[in-house]
Amino acid sequence: MTTSPTPLPADSYCVIMAGGIGNRFWPVSNAQCPKQFSDILHTGKSFIRQTYERISRIFPDERIFVITGAEYEDITHRQIPELPCGNILKEPIRRNTATCIMYAAEKITKISETATMVVIPSDHFITNDNAYLEDLLDGIEFVRRNGGLLTFGITPSRIETQYGYIQVRAAEAGKKIAAVKTFTEKPDYELAQKFYESGDFLWNAGIFIWQVKDIILETRKHLYDLYSLFENNTSLNTPEEEEFINTIYGQCPNVSIDVGILEKSNQVYVLQGNFGWSDVGTWHAFQTLCKQDENNNTSNSSQVIFHNSRDCIINIPEEKIAIIYGVNDLIIAEKDNYLMICHRKEEEEIRNFEKQLKFRK
Amino acid sequence: MTTSPTPLPADSYCVIMAGGIGNRFWPVSNAQCPKQFSDILHTGKSFIRQTYERISRIFPDERIFVITGAEYEDITHRQIPELPCGNILKEPIRRNTATCIMYAAEKITKISETATMVVIPSDHFITNDNAYLEDLLDGIEFVRRNGGLLTFGITPSRIETQYGYIQVRAAEAGKKIAAVKTFTEKPDYELAQKFYESGDFLWNAGIFIWQVKDIILETRKHLYDLYSLFENNTSLNTPEEEEFINTIYGQCPNVSIDVGILEKSNQVYVLQGNFGWSDVGTWHAFQTLCKQDENNNTSNSSQVIFHNSRDCIINIPEEKIAIIYGVNDLIIAEKDNYLMICHRKEEEEIRNFEKQLKFRK
Numbered sequence: 001m002t003t004s005p006t007p008l009p010a011d012s013y014c015v016i017m018a019g020g021i022g023n024r025f026w027p028v029s030n031a032q033c034p035k036q037f038s039d040i041l042h043t044g045k046s047f048i049r050q051t052y053e054r055i056s057r058i059f060p061d062e063r064i065f066v067i068t069g070a071e072y073e074d075i076t077h078r079q080i081p082e083l084p085c086g087n088i089l090k091e092p093i094r095r096n097t098a099t100c101i102m103y104a105a106e107k108i109t110k111i112s113e114t115a116t117m118v119v120i121p122s123d124h125f126i127t128n129d130n131a132y133l134e135d136l137l138d139g140i141e142f143v144r145r146n147g148g149l150l151t152f153g154i155t156p157s158r159i160e161t162q163y164g165y166i167q168v169r170a171a172e173a174g175k176k177i178a179a180v181k182t183f184t185e186k187p188d189y190e191l192a193q194k195f196y197e198s199g200d201f202l203w204n205a206g207i208f209i210w211q212v213k214d215i216i217l218e219t220r221k222h223l224y225d226l227y228s229l230f231e232n233n234t235s236l237n238t239p240e241e242e243e244f245i246n247t248i249y250g251q252c253p254n255v256s257i258d259v260g261i262l263e264k265s266n267q268v269y270v271l272q273g274n275f276g277w278s279d280v281g282t283w284h285a286f287q288t289l290c291k292q293d294e295n296n297n298t299s300n301s302s303q304v305i306f307h308n309s310r311d312c313i314i315n316i317p318e319e320k321i322a323i324i325y326g327v328n329d330l331i332i333a334e335k336d337n338y339l340m341i342c343h344r345k346e347e348e349e350i351r352n353f354e355k356q357l358k359f360r361k
Numbered sequence: 362m363t364t365s366p367t368p369l370p371a372d373s374y375c376v377i378m379a380g381g382i383g384n385r386f387w388p389v390s391n392a393q394c395p396k397q398f399s400d401i402l403h404t405g406k407s408f409i410r411q412t413y414e415r416i417s418r419i420f421p422d423e424r425i426f427v428i429t430g431a432e433y434e435d436i437t438h439r440q441i442p443e444l445p446c447g448n449i450l451k452e453p454i455r456r457n458t459a460t461c462i463m464y465a466a467e468k469i470t471k472i473s474e475t476a477t478m479v480v481i482p483s484d485h486f487i488t489n490d491n492a493y494l495e496d497l498l499d500g501i502e503f504v505r506r507n508g509g510l511l512t513f514g515i516t517p518s519r520i521e522t523q524y525g526y527i528q529v530r531a532a533e534a535g536k537k538i539a540a541v542k543t544f545t546e547k548p549d550y551e552l553a554q555k556f557y558e559s560g561d562f563l564w565n566a567g568i569f570i571w572q573v574k575d576i577i578l579e580t581r582k583h584l585y586d587l588y589s590l591f592e593n594n595t596s597l598n599t600p601e602e603e604e605f606i607n608t609i610y611g612q613c614p615n616v617s618i619d620v621g622i623l624e625k626s627n628q629v630y631v632l633q634g635n636f637g638w639s640d641v642g643t644w645h646a647f648q649t650l651c652k653q654d655e656n657n658n659t660s661n662s663s664q665v666i667f668h669n670s671r672d673c674i675i676n677i678p679e680e681k682i683a684i685i686y687g688v689n690d691l692i693i694a695e696k697d698n699y700l701m702i703c704h705r706k707e708e709e710e711i712r713n714f715e716k717q718l719k720f721r722k
Contacts (some may be wrong), residue, residue: 011652288654305721308707319698323714326704334700338681341702343687346669353684 001056001241011112012140015104015207016060017092018048018068018076018122023351026284028315030354032327034125036068037075040280040320041289042300047123047280052080054129058137060209064296065089065107066122067100076152078274091212092246098260099252100225101208102219103245106230108211116140117215119257125289127276139209139271148267149218150177150209153202155275161192164258166270173200180268203275204258204269214267222264226253240285283313283331283347297324311344367442372551373501375420378567379409379429379437380455384712385643388699389676391715398436401641402650403661403679406594408450408484412676415490416481418683419498426450427483428461428469431616447598451650453607459621460587462569463567463580463644464606467591471598478576480569483653486650488637500632503538508515509577509628511538511570514563515638522552523642525565525619527631534561541629546619564636575628586718587614644674644692644708658685672705 024037029035036048043050048066055064059081068076070090077088089103101119108115118136126132139150153166165184172178183204187195195201220227230236230249235244253260262268278285287298295310303321304314312324314332324332329344342350386549390396397409404411406694410428415454417427422443422459427439431451438449450464464482469476487493500511526545533539544565548556556562581588590612596605614621623629639646656671665675665683673685675693685693690705703711 109532135538162699305717307710316700320700321698322700322702323716325710325714326707327702330688330702332700332702337682339677339681339683339693339695339700341683341685341688341691341693348688349668353686356666357682357684 007114007145008058008137009116009140011115012059012117013063013108013111014055014100014118015063016048016051016055016064016066017097017107018066018072019091019097019098019100020121020123021094024347025286025315025333026350026354027335028333030180030335031339033075034072034123035280037079039074040166040286041125042073042207042298046079047125048076049079049121050126051120051124052083054126054132055118055136056082057129058133059118059234062087066105067091067104068122069094072187074236077221089303090242092249093248095252096253096254097257098219098255099221099249099315101215101221102252103231105212105215105219106233106259107236107241109216113213115146115212117210118214121279123205123280124205124281125278129275131209131275132273135271135275136207136209137271138176141267142271143209143211146269147180147211147213147214147263148269149265150269150271151180151262152205152207152273153270154205154273156196156201156203159189159192159196160203161186163279165192165201166204167195167201168270170200177269177270177271180262180270183258183263183268185256185263188258202272205273206279208257209271215261218261218265218267222261222279223253223255224258224316225251225312286315287313313344369419369498369617370477370501372476373420373479374424374426374469374472374476375416375479375481376462376469377409377412377416377425377427377460377481377483378458379433380452380458381428381482381493382455382463383484384715385708386647386676386694387711387715388696388701389694390678390698391696394436395433395484396641397482398433401661401676402486405623407436407440408486409473410440412481412483412485413444415487415493416479416497417443418490419494420479426465428452428465430455451603453610455615455646456610456613457615457616458567459580459616460610460686462576462618463584463587463591463613466573466576466580466607467594468597469700470577474574476573477505478571478573482567482640485566486639486641490636493634493637496632496634496636497568497570499537503632504570504572505629508575509630510573510575510623510626511630511632512541512623513634514631515566515634517564519560520550520557521564522547522550522553524531524640526553526556526562527565528556528562529631531561536633538630538632541623542555542625543633544593544619544629545622546617563633567595567640568634568636569618570632576622579622579626579628583622584616586612614623644705644711647676648674649706674705682713 018036021316022029023161029038037046039046065087066076067089094190143150144350166328167182168178229248290298292298297306297312299314307325312330316334331342333340367382379397383390390399398407426448428450450681504511528543529539530542591611596602640642651659653659658667658673660675668686670688673691692703694701
């Protein structure tokens with residue numbers, strides 16, 4: 001990025017985590033094509049394609065890795081043909097973020113022991129790409145000078161019980177990058193309200209930067225079992241990698257990096273990001289990213305006509321024309337052969353629908 | 362029909378009226394494919410195909426006519442390839458049933474002045490084909506012996522304001538074929554309730570039988586303008602027919618046979634039909650013809666799953682799979698590129714939707 005004051009160091013790597021299954025958006029995202037590979041917002045590009053294009057402005061293709069389920073290798077290739085084949089890390093089973101990050105860190109450390117590693121989700125929405133990339137570069141520079149584990153925090157815009165919250169040390173409040181005092185995963189509503197009102201807490205955006213040696217050291221300290229499964233391996237970056245991974249993955253702990261390491265480490269920092277962020281994790285989040293009419297109806301298409309209706313969310317194929325008349329509080333989603341209509345107060349149920357259909361067959 | 366006691370007289374003709382536009386079922390029926398050409402009940406056959414197959418058990422193809430909008434000539438041919446091309450009567454514009462019946466009667470009288478003519482709608486649902494055909498044959502025999510205009514009546518099964526009601530003369534009550542005392546088109550609710558409770562009234566099913574000379578005579582008496590447009594024509598059943606029809610049709614009165622002739626004539630009889638009838642004129646009627654689950658949900662497909670929902674009606678393509686969760690009182694219909702979701706209390710609005718979309722373009 002020519003406008004950036006901070007050039008990208010040569011041994012910096014970016015890992016795109018694409019292991020999600022996105023069942024909250026069924027049928028728009030589904031087991032064949034999870035959310036990260038979908039274009040829920042009808043931008044013309046899937047989330048992962050957008051993520052790739054964004055970070056490829058600073059990372060060359062050979063230093064971008066995608067880690068995803070083995071069954072998504074093909075769709076990843078199709079959506080990011082620029083990526084070298086060896087840069088897709090295939091997980092034989094889902095094992096949460098600590099394992100997935102350890103796998104990537106071990107692979108990268110075998111290329112360069114002094115490498116820095118940026119870890120980003122594949123399915124988030126970013127409003128200001130330039131601000132985001134500058135923050136990444138600032139974060140890389142910080143961990144290279146300072147060490148430690150850096151996570152990105154977002155100033156909360158509402159009371160939200162589905163995110164992790166980060167509290168910075170009082171003495172460091174207001175600094176762009178500050179030492180972390182506490183982590184709290186998915187608080188209950190009352191606590192989330194306190195966090196929101198105090199102004200001292202940030203949402204954990206799931207964006208991490210560290211030197212690979214530091215994350216491996218912290219994994220050794222806090223998740224020794226995971227560390228030891230990778231210790232002394234000679235298979236990564238060789239033809240034996242897939243077999244090795246398939247052998248050990250089932251034994252790896254099913255724990256998030258937040259719970260497994262960040263909450264325990266005393267070396268955690270947070271960069272307060274200000275680039276416009278949404279994890280697009282719920283239909284509510286989808287709604288805030290789309291235009292709403294005067295009755296709070298949201299659709300992803302100009303071909304949806306609302307009459308005498310309010311608080312509806314609709315996501316249908318672009319070529320579809322819909323008339324929604326005299327109804328309230330519905331989520332309406334359609335893709336391929338699937339149609340889903342759900343009352344908004346039942347949104348939490350949507351993630352079970354695909355499974356229910358499977359068991360029905 | 363070999364089981365019938367009454368053989369079909371050689372100069373009997375059947376006219377299938379297929380001029381409707383079926384906009385109450387949009388988008389399942391639409392301007393390209395109105396209700397009569399649709400298979401709303403997912404039986405595997407359109408209404409008009411079912412109608413044709415039913416009456417072709419007693420009428421040979423050359424004595425079956427379909428009268429429909431000129432734009433539906435192709436779809437009629439495709440759905441009833443057995444029909445001779447000349448047996449499709451093309452209306453250049455919609456002109457209600459009096460004109461449409463006069464056109465067919467004039468055509469048939471030029472083939473045989475002593476002919477008898479059965480007029481049936483193309484888009485009704487009949488439960489008992491044998492009983493229906495026997496009633497047609499009985500009706501034909503009656504008008505050939507007795508003359509007059511015979512209409513078919515159905516014993517009302519609910520208070521209904523959308524139909525015409527027929528009252529028979531007290532002295533003839535209980536007879537299979539009885540002289541008519543009064544006609545009342547679409548009464549208000551209070552009157553419909555009285556009709557229903559009295560037990561003296563029948564619904565007008567829109568099925569008529571008469572000798573062509575009688576209907577032409579009655580048209581001359583009650584709709585002289587219409588009669589005179591066809592009087593002395595030499596074009597019907599010649600290559601000039603289409604041009605002739607296109608020239609006069611705009612001048613023909615836009616009136617139903619019920620209002621224009623039957624209500625005024627003193628020669629009207631009613632045959633009390635008992636063959637299981639529905640005009641499938643509303644989604645409510647659709648619902649009564651389909652299986653309902655324990656929460657009064659109706660769908661045309663086994664691939665629709667209702668959870669925690671009641672009183673919904675859904676009609677979607679066969680290959681579609683739908684999950685309907687936590688909603689009540691919806692009509693959900695989908696076809697081709699169109700999706701419609703409407704609260705049941707707004708059902709009357711549906712007929713305007715296609716027009717609204719047209720004006721929007």
